[in-house]
Amino acid sequence: MLKDFEYLSIRYKDEKLEILDQRRLPDIEEWMESKTPEDMITYIKQLSVRGAPLIGVAASVALFVYVRDHPDADRKTIVEVSDQLRNARPTAVNLMNNIDTMIQLSQPDQDKRDYSAEKMAELAYSIVEAEVEMCRRMSEFGAELVQQGEGILTHCNTGGVATPGMGTALGVIRAAHRAGKQIHVYVDETRPLLQGGRLTTYELEREQIPYTLICDNMAATLMAAGKIQRVLVGADRIARNGDFANKIGTYSVAVLAKYHNIPFHGVAPWSTVDPACPSGKHIPIEQRAPQEVQGASGAFGSVRWAPKDSQTFNPAFDVTPNSLITSLILDTGVYDCQSFEKYVEQIKGNLS
Ligand SMILES: CSC[C@H]1O[C@H](OP(=O)(O)O)[C@H](O)[C@@H]1O
Numbered sequence: 503m504l505k506d507f508e509y510l511s512i513r514y515k516d517e518k519l520e521i522l523d524q525r526r527l528p529d530i531e532e533w534m535e536s537k538t539p540e541d542m543i544t545y546i547k548q549l550s551v552r553g554a555p556l557i558g559v560a561a562s563v564a565l566f567v568y569v570r571d572h573p574d575a576d577r578k579t580i581v582e583v584s585d586q587l588r589n590a591r592p593t594a595v596n597l598m599n600n601i602d603t604m605i606q607l608s609q610p611d612q613d614k615r616d617y618s619a620e621k622m623a624e625l626a627y628s629i630v631e632a633e634v635e636m637c638r639r640m641s642e643f644g645a646e647l648v649q650q651g652e653g654i655l656t657h658c659n660t661g662g663v664a665t666p667g668m669g670t671a672l673g674v675i676r677a678a679h680r681a682g683k684q685i686h687v688y689v690d691e692t693r694p695l696l697q698g699g700r701l702t703t704y705e706l707e708r709e710q711i712p713y714t715l716i717c718d719n720m721a722a723t724l725m726a727a728g729k730i731q732r733v734l735v736g737a738d739r740i741a742r743n744g745d746f747a748n749k750i751g752t753y754s755v756a757v758l759a760k761y762h763n764i765p766f767h768g769v770a771p772w773s774t775v776d777p778a779c780p781s782g783k784h785i786p787i788e789q790r791a792p793q794e795v796q797g798a799s800g801a802f803g804s805v806r807w808a809p810k811d812s813q814t815f816n817p818a819f820d821v822t823p824n825s826l827i828t829s830l831i832l833d834t835g836v837y838d839c840q841s842f843e844k845y846v847e848q849i850k851g852n853l854s
Contacts, residue, residue: 553664
């Protein structure tokens with residue numbers, strides 16, 4: 503039914519769906535099977551599976567696995583299961599877009615009760631392949647903008663760990679490196695969950711791409727010293743006016759880049775664009791658990807520096823307004839943010 507596939511952080515082989523537990527990286531590479539929708543929902547909520555494109559792909563394949571294993575499930579039950587997967591995290595719109603595709607395009611004929619597992623397998627595989635191809639295209643578009651010898655700052659993790667492909671912002675960095683542009687990457691750690699310090703360094707080490715790891719509060723001084731010539735970040739949801747939500751801390755990097763006249767780009771597949779969302783003000787921002795801010799685990803072991811009942815603020819994302827964005831680099835091209843709205847209609851038309 504579903505063809506086998508294997509990428510850096512997700513694989514489907516011998517009818518088993520497995521994910522690489524991103525909480526354990528870079529020290530431990532541990533694969534975990536997802537047997538049920540509940541398994542996948544747990545993995546997404548705890549960020550074993552993370553990264554907007556990967557979340558959408560993983561949930562889509564998990565929905566196929568459910569339909570495959572429940573041939574007698576009726577339409578109502580399958581839609582309920584798809585809703586549970588769809589609601590696993592609220593900000594990354596790839597999740598909703600992909601689940602909606604699976605449900606809408608596998609609608610059985612009116613006289614049939616159930617969804618075809620074969621059709622679901624076909625759709626899930628096409629979603630995976632599309633994300634891989636979108637990563638390749640946006641990476642190439644972005645790499646053309648990168649100049650020889652640039653210092654590039656990136657935030658969070660947007661690579662092969664966060665997508666079933668070469669990545670979004672980190673895909674651009676990969677493509678520029680492979681094209682021989684001798685770039686140097688500045689990786690900020692990305693508090694509180696350290697996706698940059700743990701995952702982006704893990705990926706750059708694997709490909710021997712030169713980088714410097716920095717704390718989040720060091721970006722400004724590097725910009726002032728002229729070390730950063732470009733900023734490349736991912737996105738979790740792009741509104742039709744070009745504002746986008748991305749990992750918390752992105753907005754502050756965008757403000758710093760504007761102040762220092764440094765090009766700042768959001769890099770994402772079309773599956774991250776939400777044409778129904780008018781502006782960044784309308785993007786739901788996930789609030790996460792206090793303990794993620796109250797302590798950390800890693801090089802210094804697991805340590806808590808604030809009491810369990812201490813007041814915390816822990817939004818997983820923030821919104822960068824289009825006024826701070828030099829351009830959006832998508833798999834369909836590079837777009838000036840000030841007039842992104844008019845491109846949305848054009849792209850929708852071309853893709854339909
Ligand atoms: C290509 S991943 C896009 C996006 O997802 C990440 O969020 P999280 O680690 O919470 O899943 C981050 O915002 C990346 O930029």
